[in-house]
Amino acid sequence: MPTPEIRCPACRWKPGPDARWSCVPRCGTVWNTFATGGLCPGCGARWHRTQCLACGVVSPHRDWYLDPDDADGADTTRERDLATQG
Numbered sequence: 001m002p003t004p005e006i007r008c009p010a011c012r013w014k015p016g017p018d019a020r021w022s023c024v025p026r027c028g029t030v031w032n033t034f035a036t037g038g039l040c041p042g043c044g045a046r047w048h049r050t051q052c053l054a055c056g057v058v059s060p061h062r063d064w065y066l067d068p069d070d071a072d073g074a075d076t077t078r079e080r081d082l083a084t085q086g
Ligand SMILES: [Zn+2]
Pocket: 023, 026, 027, 028, 029, 040, 041, 042, 043, 044, 045
């Protein structure tokens, strides 16, 4: 399984393995939040939003993971599953 591509939803900056986030104002632990899926190793807090170190925009953590299926084109087929019922 290839690792999902991670990039900032706002500016497309890609955090490397050396990127670090701080658990503030909670426990102050500094770690790579994408190594733990947004979970602070210090206090166990889950961070649902992640701030970009490049542009400063705060985005939902899951939005940083680029889904290969959604990589190109607009998302126009989402309602199709509902239409096939019954
Ligand atoms: Zn913490």
